[in-house]
Amino acid sequence: MCYEYIAYFEEAFKTIEKNQTKVDDMVSDAFVQIFFHELGHCLIDVWELPATGREEDAVDQLAMILMLDGSPAGQKSAVNASLLWDIASKDDDKENMLFWDEHSFSKTRFYDMICLVYGSNPEKNSFMVSPTRLPRERAERCSEEYNRANRSWMKLLMPYILD
Numbered sequence: 115m116c117y118e119y120i121a122y123f124e125e126a127f128k129t130i131e132k133n134q135t136k137v138d139d140m141v142s143d144a145f146v147q148i149f150f151h152e153l154g155h156c157l158i159d160v161w162e163l164p165a166t167g168r169e170e171d172a173v174d175q176l177a178m179i180l181m182l183d184g185s186p187a188g189q190k191s192a193v194n195a196s197l198l199w200d201i202a203s204k205d206d207d208k209e210n211m212l213f214w215d216e217h218s219f220s221k222t223r224f225y226d227m228i229c230l231v232y233g234s235n236p237e238k239n240s241f242m243v244s245p246t247r248l249p250r251e252r253a254e255r256c257s258e259e260y261n262r263a264n265r266s267w268m269k270l271l272m273p274y275i276l277d
């Protein structure tokens with residue numbers, strides 16, 4: 115984890131939030147998401163966990179599942195972490211998209227992450243569904259996406275969890 119990343123988070127969040135205390139919280143939330151994302155890579159590598167899709171997407175899912183602990187604070191952090199990718203997408207060079215990159219495009223990562231937030235509690239999060247936020251066409255599948263991601267990761271991690 116490099117310090118430059120933290121500085122980038124702050125710069126990014128300052129484009130949508132003026133209150134420094136809130137910016138600091140958003141930076142922490144994004145850091146936690148990236149930390150869990152990197153932890154996911156580590157677990158896949160060390161424990162040789164299966165990942166048949168893009169590993170970058172799989173570990174984003176793990177990070178979101180860990181953050182979405184059912185608490186309002188967890189959800190708020192998960193939303194903030196998602197917003198980073200919405201902001202980052204504004205810097206994308208639309209004429210020169212890196213189709214070969216192992217990461218999904220920033221805007222896709224944003225929608226994938228916010229879909230998991232919504233899907234973790236569709237009733238409570240119905241306000242998120244709108245053409246400018248989470249389009250209904252995607253929202254309809256988010257509950258299943260969340261359940262499948264949660265179920266899959268828990269199944270993979272269960273043998274390593276001591277009770």
Ligand SMILES: [Zn+2]
Nearest residue numbers: 151155170173
């Ligand atoms: Zn990664």
